[in-house]
Amino acid sequence: MRIVRGLAQRLPASHSHVAIGVFDGVHLGHQSLLAQMVGAAEAGGGTAVALTFDPHPAAALGREPPQMLTTLEERATLLDGLGLDLLVVVPFTSQTARTPASDFVELLVRHLGLAELWSSEGFAIGHERAGDADFLRRAGAKHGFLVHVIEPFVWKGAAVSSSRVRQALLEGDLGEANGCLGRPYRLQGKVVQGDGRGHLFGVRTANLSLPPNRLLPANGIYACLAHGPELESHPAVANVGTRPSFPGGQRTVEAHLLDFEGDLYGQVLAIDFIGRLRDELIFSSTEQLTAQIEEDMAQARMVLQSGWCP
Numbered sequence: 001m002r003i004v005r006g007l008a009q010r011l012p013a014s015h016s017h018v019a020i021g022v023f024d025g026v027h028l029g030h031q032s033l034l035a036q037m038v039g040a041a042e043a044g045g046g047t048a049v050a051l052t053f054d055p056h057p058a059a060a061l062g063r064e065p066p067q068m069l070t071t072l073e074e075r076a077t078l079l080d081g082l083g084l085d086l087l088v089v090v091p092f093t094s095q096t097a098r099t100p101a102s103d104f105v106e107l108l109v110r111h112l113g114l115a116e117l118w119s120s121e122g123f124a125i126g127h128e129r130a131g132d133a134d135f136l137r138r139a140g141a142k143h144g145f146l147v148h149v150i151e152p153f154v155w156k157g158a159a160v161s162s163s164r165v166r167q168a169l170l171e172g173d174l175g176e177a178n179g180c181l182g183r184p185y186r187l188q189g190k191v192v193q194g195d196g197r198g199h200l201f202g203v204r205t206a207n208l209s210l211p212p213n214r215l216l217p218a219n220g221i222y223a224c225l226a227h228g229p230e231l232e233s234h235p236a237v238a239n240v241g242t243r244p245s246f247p248g249g250q251r252t253v254e255a256h257l258l259d260f261e262g263d264l265y266g267q268v269l270a271i272d273f274i275g276r277l278r279d280e281l282i283f284s285s286t287e288q289l290t291a292q293i294e295e296d297m298a299q300a301r302m303v304l305q306s307g308w309c310p
Contacts, residue, residue: 001080003087007111011086015046018108019118020125022162023052025069026078028182029120029153029160036150037118038083046115047085051108053092060097067215069165069181074188088112101126105139116146123149155180172218172276184225184272184308185217187253191264194254203293205239205254206264208271216240216253221277223300226257227270234260237300238271241280258297275303 004011017037023030034050041048054072056065070078072089079087090096104126108114117136125131131139136147152159160180168176169185178184189208206226210216219241226236238255255271257264277299283289 001076001084001087003076003089005089005091007088007090007107009111011088011111014113015044015115016049016086016112017041017044017046017116017118018049018051018112018114020051020123021119022056023050023075023079024056024066024162025165025181026075026082027160027162027165027180028155029180031082031182032153033118033120033150034079034082034084036148037116040116040118040148041085042083044115047113048083049086049088049112050079050084051088051090051112052079053090053096055092057092057097060092060094065213066163066166067213068211069162069169069185069215071188071211071214074186098127101131101135102139104131105136105143109143109145114143114145116148118148118150120150121152166215169215169217172220174217174222174273174276177217178273178308184274186270186272187214187216188268188270189253191267191269193265194252203256205256206269207252207254208269210253216251217273217276219251219280221280221296222273223275223277223303224255225272225274225304226255227272228264228267230262230267231257231260231269234258235301235304236271237277237296238273239280243280256297258301272308274308275300277303 017040019034019037038048052075058065076087133147133149140147156179158164165177165180168180174185187208187210189210191206192209194205194207217240222238222240224236224238226234235258236255238253240253242251277296281292283292
């Protein structure tokens with residue numbers, strides 16, 4: 001999959017099948033839409049193109065952007081696994097927000113050789129979202145492209161969406177979030193120096209430095225799988241929160257890798273959240289905290305032995 005930024009020039013695409021969206025999380029709904037588009041492009045000898053925006057459009061529209069499920073780089077990696085030929089990243093600015101729908105369509109036709117536009121219900125483009133499905137069908141008749149509006153992907157009785165995944169994570173409901181994603185939720189960041197408290201209890205932790213505005217699951221203790229340059233699906237226990245037994249702490253994500261003695265400082269570590277073990281608790285003594293840590297590790301081993309399932 002080739003990645004280009006902007007629509008300022010003719011891109012290496014012909015008879016393009018195009019899907020447009022932020023695609024945050026690349027959840028099952030996104031996967032279903034793009035799989036249908038990729039299949040049609042392959043069958044017709046066309047180019048499968050996803051067009052995404054960075055940053056989130058809400059920022060340019062003067063609204064508070066949502067906390068993100070994926071960085072742009074993570075989105076690109078996930079989209080690359082879906083068989084796309086081209087990913088176009090359009091910087092979303094106030095000027096982008098003011099672009100009339102008709103002008104945006106002409107950009108797609110001119111620079112991408114648009115043949116088929118694929119979208120889900122409720123999709124719209126252009127200034128004040130004027131380019132809805134009816135508008136796009138009229139534009140398609142004028143410019144010679146087809147419009148496919150795909151019904152929402154339903155999981156457990158409701159449409160899958162990025163907002164549904166966000167809400168589930170904020171509530172600590174990994175079953176709901178991971179089920180909608182079709183994979184465990186992942187946080188990825190560089191391992192940085194922490195306050196060293198883990199050494200006091202014989203438990204070394206890897207503290208992650210995460211991108212700004214990244215969505216963290218609800219505070220609590222989680223069974224996880226860690227991935228890194230020298231690791232593959234290594235069992236871990238992660239703490240998300242402020243560690244209330246130690247007042248004044250900031251909200252952090254730190255992971256203890258079970259049966260691991262290596263040095264991870266400076267490495268990029270990815271943490272897949274498999275199961276939630278408990279809420280954060282306040283402990284009145286070191287002995288209580290140490291006993292709970294041992295119990296958390298035992299429970300994490302049991303959860304991880306069962307494997308992940310939606």
